[in-house]
């Protein structure tokens with residue numbers, strides 16, 4: 001089994017951050033999307049980022065955000081990466097990469113082979129493609145809903161960019177997900193929570209141990 005990088009997304013309190021760091025996760029996801037139960041006010045994000053810097057990667061999560069929101073978040077937290085989780089086009093992703101000079105992850109919602117094929121449009125732009133489960137059209141969130149997709153859809157994927165797997169990953173299924181897909185990174189949010197937006201430090205530890213025994 002390959003040893004993938006681990007991202008714990010939707011970190012919103014110091015105990016969860018310390019648990020991710022203690023479990024040797026590689027990235028902490030900080031959500032800047034108001035409808036999310038994990039959304040961070042800039043002041044809270046700044047405090048978490050100060051605790052994280054030098055100990056874990058800081059990935060800012062945005063959904064079709066304008067430059068000013070991204071700039072405010074970057075200035076407050078010195079993000080290491082931007083995760084674009086909306087309808088951002090390759091051109092928008094390239095524009096943000098040029099403006100902020102940061103690593104750019106593009107999340108793609110997956111439910112069909114055609115959805116996977118879209119990754120090719122970001123091949124020379126995104127530093128990582130994050131394959132995530134497509135959420136229902138009327139869903140409040142485009143991610144972070146604990147939904148899985150059919151991992152076999154990725155078996156034929158041969159893009160240039162590194163790619164990661166998200167969507168419904170838990171301590172109980174992440175080892176299978178890695179074995180089945182060979183993902184270079186695994187990402188979870190709901191799967192390590194006791195309630196939406198409430199991270200469970202024991203589940204964070206269990207997820208990281210299962211992903212990287």
Ligand SMILES: O=C(O)c1ccccc1NCC(=O)[C@H](O)[C@H](O)COP(=O)(O)O
Nearest residue numbers: 009036143144145146167168188189190
């Ligand atoms: O986490 C959120 O609240 C969120 C809101 C809006 C867009 C994306 C969001 N999360 C992005 C992530 O990277 C999640 O970790 C990913 O979607 C997997 O979430 P889950 O299925 O809950 O593990």
